[in-house]
Amino acid sequence: MLLPSTMNDPLAKLKSLFQGGSLLWPVVGLTLLFGFNAVFSPSFFHLEVRDGHLYGTLVDILNQGSKVMLLAIGMTLIIATGGVDLSVGSLMAIAGAVAALMVTKISFAAAVALSLGLATVAGVCNGILIGYGGIQPIIATLILMVAGRGLAMLLTGGQIITFEHPAFVFIGNGHFLGLPFTVTIVLFVLCFTLLATRKTAIGLFLESVGDNEKAARFCGINASLVKVMVYAYSGLCAGVAGLIATSNIKAADSSRVGEFMELDAIFAVVVGGTPLTGGRFSLVGSVIGALLIQTLTVTMYNLGVEPSVAPVPKAIVIVAVCLMQSGRFRTHMLSFFGKRRVAT
Amino acid sequence: MSASVLRAQNVVKAFQGVKALDGAGLDLREAEIHALMGENGAGKSTLIKVLTGVHKPDAGGIEMAGRAISPGSTREAEAAGISTVYQEVNLIPTLSIADNILLGRQPRTFGLLRKKALKKRAEAALARLGLKLDVGQTVGSCSMAVQQMVAIARALDIQAKVLILDEPTSSLDEREVEFLFGIMRKLRDEGMAILFVTHFLDQVYAVSDRITVLRNGKLVGEYLAADLPRLKLIGAMLGREFEEMEHLKEETAHSAPARKVFLETVNLSKRGLMNPVSLSIAEGEVLGLAGLLGSGRTEIAKMLFGIAVPDKGEIRIQGKQATIKSARQAVQHGLAFCSEDRKSEGLIPHLSVRENLILAMQASRGPLRLLPRKEQDRLAEHYIRALNIKTPNAEALIQNLSGGNQQKVLLARWLSMQPKLIILDEPTRGIDVGAKAEIEKLVHSLRAQGMSVLFISSDMEEIVRTCQRVAVLRDRKKIGELSGADIQVNRIMNVIAQHDE
Amino acid sequence: VIAKQLTVGFAQVGAESAWRTAETDSIKNEAAKRNVNLKFSDAQGKQENQIKAVRGFIAQGVDAIIIAPVVETGWEPVLREAKRSKIPVVLVDRGIKVSDDSLYATLIASDFVSEGRMAAEWLAKKVNGKANIVELQGTPGAAPAIDRKKGFEEGIKEHPEMKIIASQSGDFRRSGGKEVMEALLKKYGNEVTAVYAHNDDMALGAIQALEEAGKKPGTDVVVVSVDGVKGAFEAMVNSKLNCTVECNPLLGPLAFDAVEKAKQGEKLPKKTIVPDKTYDQSGAKDVIASRQY
Amino acid sequence: MYEGFFSGRVVGNLFGDNASLGIAAVGMTLVILSGGIDLSVGSVLAFSTVFIATLVQQKGVNPMIAIGLALMVGTALGAFMGFLINRYDLPPFLVTLGGMFLARGMGFVISKESLGIENPLYNKLTDFLVPLGGKASLSVPALIFLAIFLVGILVTHYTPYGRNVYALGGSEPSARLMGVPIGTTKVAVYAISGFCSALAGAVMTIFTGSGNPTLGVGFELDVIASVVIGGTLLTGGVGSQLGTLAGVLIFGTINTALTFDGRLNSYWLRIAIGGLLLAFILFQRFLTRTSALAR
Ligand SMILES: Nc1ncnc2c1ncn2[C@@H]1O[C@H](COP(=O)(O)OP(=O)(O)OP(=O)(O)O)[C@@H](O)[C@H]1O
Ligand SMILES: Nc1ncnc2c1ncn2[C@@H]1O[C@H](COP(=O)(O)OP(=O)(O)OP(=O)(O)O)[C@@H](O)[C@H]1O
């Protein structure tokens, strides 16, 4: 029989983890980066308690990385369906602008609800264009990327809108259980998304639509609706990220907030093991990918790399992580070293 | 005896620890047609892929004309004189028929394509197979059968010493098959060595000179076709005795009391796709659709299932008019459709066997009510056993299964739904003898429980065995209907032929 | 004679900051005041777009063109085109490098290098020539970032005990300033005694980071920056920011004076430097009310 | 209102102004047709401009040689990315993102500031115009764009290589089984894109007479958008160079038309660009729908 005789062998299990595991390699990449920091910037792992909460570089990474993590969570679902969302940065700007403008005029809850609602509606528009209009995702969301930024700037008149609303400021600056409140938000969104995709059939539907849309439709899955849902959800995530970004600097900077963050989010998702072509996705992988980017950025600050040439080491890390993920590269290296050992 | 052209010995190939080939071998000689037989998952396609450089064998050797070769890619194999049609039609759906036939061998001057010559040569290649098509249309828009013919035309266009055909006839009708066999015989007589895989025993005996049988990746034996009786061949493939399927027919013929009509179409038509057609299917009835290629059988299935929306006529379900504008609505009406094109319309390649299997059922439950994992596992286990699906476990990716086993999973997907009407378009495409019998039995038992079946097949024997009524189609028109004892292969062929005059 | 209404094209970089918006508004308001038909183009930060816009203005046959160049080089070809069409060009807010300075009528700008130098001088005085400075740079490659860095470095050269211990880019953004400052504070902790930011937004971000690290910006750590936007004055009033070197965006009146003179064929000085002014906490209160941007 | 907009001069400008975009789009079309993506185009363009400017201005190299070297570097970088993508089966998105960072950083390593090129040959190139009658004329960038575009059509639609690219994008596994030389095709696609990006940079130096390491931020999105607007599917296998030309001109026109308007403020400009893009895409969608129905 063709039963996998090796399945019960722990060594084989470990091996198969190395061969297939999508989570393993981003984690290894992150660990290596941490190790590098441990050697070259001793303050990296320094943590202390200040005013009852943790304080240190690692905490910063979690806090500053929260925006990309949130975007990446939404983006993962979209990429799973074979799409992409370029508009997230602009949606962040819209959400931040609306909240900053309204928080003084209406109640805090209403302002938050309004801005998140708007971001979600914008996502729905993306979804309708893509799911029902059959427009290529990259173009459909590019439209909102350009126009959304304009809208956000129109709302704020090109000014930076500052505010001092305590509840709003808490979102991006507060602490909960000793950690930045943003960590709680990310954890909540992550857990919610994990539950929503894995404890229901939504995850399965996303993967089927992304892997073979025609076949999924033939099974009776409403692929168009699935798409509208994921773009809406990504819009919502972008809205939350926008609130965090705005709250964090106590100002709505609608012309700059979230600029180029869509690329970071896509990067995080792809590094996390979700292929851009759709299908299987890993939310945790994306979050790790986002942490990887933020760690990389902080590493550059810590090493004092001249900002204009910082992209070079960044490029090297990206390609290195990529190579680690490649099964072919690993076998190549193994055989290379294997041969050497035989030779000596 | 003629000289050996392509020989493989003791080939071993494992995928992630699972041995697909474990001592397989083959000896292909000059000027012969050689059938490679074995049940689904026996390793036929894998052996072919090893021979043609797609997979690298873990052990074993390949010789061509006495010299050891180890092709690293299909290109190298082609250069060495091996031309292949792989099992899953491997064409570029977005390119035209002409481009597909001549990809890599286009006529050119100064490195630039000669588009007129390209078209001419492609047309000529198809004409050899008796086909006249617009070679400018994209392959993706063609029916399965046409795609299969295009793949064959491509292989024939390559100047080769060895021709390998992996299930080339699985969705061809008899006329096309005869055409192909004619060409194969001619090539053999010219000295070519042809390796041929099929699950149709009749076809094996019709063309092959010798037969090699594989079982569980091992070489069972090599026989002269003339010396090997059918039952012995089946025995060699399955490794056990096998009862023929003839008795099914009796059961079918007797159990046809008049029952309530489940689904009815009234002059259903779509411009350019289907002429008005009226059909009715009773509860607990198997209605067959017979016809030659391009007669419009798939179109009827697609119109019923809301994939091609008809522009005239109506569909009535249990007497009430039904609007079916999407697959989802069709499923809601209790319909199920197992497509003939498993690669593009069936498989979700990167999902597991289990997930593929439960997908339709889950879709009908909606996204929120997840089928409990226990239930999923139970269903998967059940069908893996019932249909003898060869897979390491239910969590294996479906894309790693052999073609026939993939087909079984897709069938299980729809059978498990317990639909009121199941439309099966070439359901046994690529399925081995043993499993075919299992599936036919399953269809019968479901029918007995009151399910209706619309059965489309190019295998007339199969239609005769399974159907209680047969609608005969031609040129996108229904031209006749047979029932009960009238359902016989020659009767059906007569109806089609009569219409010719 | 009734003067024909002037049509003037204005090629702006973008709307990436409040400073930029103030500059745009100043020019627009001035145009309205003088009854000039203004054609405005926003290049969204890209020189390509800006060049295209200028060529568009030339094709339209405008009477004069005002350019706020996004970078210093790359203007020769299009300016030669303008010259051939006899359209005078007035440059605002930063200079350009061309081999032939007859290509433009005049330049009305601040001197970024001197801004950096002034910031350095003010800081040196404040800290008695002794400081460990964190520098928050603008976007890499941007002219103000390069020049303000250069000027500042020149300014602290005479003070051997003023050291830049870290210099990272905050991309001219408030969030960038905060993020970089947060990270550097973890590394240098109490070593940092001064912050120099290439614009106010980054300084305001850095101030937040300092506060969150339990420091008193303006007292524990001296913060200087450039631009002089309203937010900076507010921060100075609250004693969080120590000093800002004003880089005046209100160039409208000067620009249109120059346009009119150029149209009348008057000879203009090649360069009009808008004098920059240093503001510190002492004067902030008086100015803040009159700040429009 | 749009006086002078449709004059021959503006049409001439349309080609000249969009030359860099168009040239990069020709390469990108091949990449996208093959089922990949190249994010490095903007950075390679920027790198190529500083590279040329530094060689010409500071090292006194003959401009033609400098441009030739830049094209070689661009091609080599593209080929290297293609090699990684093909050899180790890496996602093109990540590899070219790496390429994007690398080229950007290397540009800054060469020169942190923008550099003007003062060279008689360059001046000639910038001022050289082929008159088309009336006020219309074609500049050197426009001519290079047209030439590259014609070569692009030839390579994409009239060579076996072009067919291989389509096959690769249509279905890589099938293409492999059909004997398409996957490796060389892929590497070549990225090499061509690298070449086109570097050439786009060279054209940019002619256009602006300078080199600048900050150029082309976000350029890759413009290029991809133009290609996709031209009807090329991002999933690969479907599209044409002619469509790309249309995409480039439409994208360029939308931008130019709105710039021409001169009345929109910065915010409305962005909204209007988005709106026009949407209107155009819906229109195109409508056209393809009706033509599909007619068939
Ligand atoms: N890429 C792969 N990864 C893992 N397992 C594989 C792969 N390809 C084939 N197999 C396994 O190898 C075995 C032999 O498959 P193969 O396709 O050769 O069967 P076959 O004889 O052609 O069957 P069929 O008649 O159904 O086409 C199967 O059990 C299949 O699951
Ligand atoms: N032998 C043939 N010769 C010419 N054209 C054909 C042939 N077979 C199919 N076609 C064309 O292919 C297209 C699709 O055929 P289609 O699959 O709808 O028919 P079908 O009866 O369902 O076929 P099948 O027997 O494969 O199920 C039609 O446009 C038809 O004209």
Ligand SMILES: [Mg+2]
């Ligand atoms: Mg097979």
Ligand SMILES: [Mg+2]
């Ligand atoms: Mg059919």
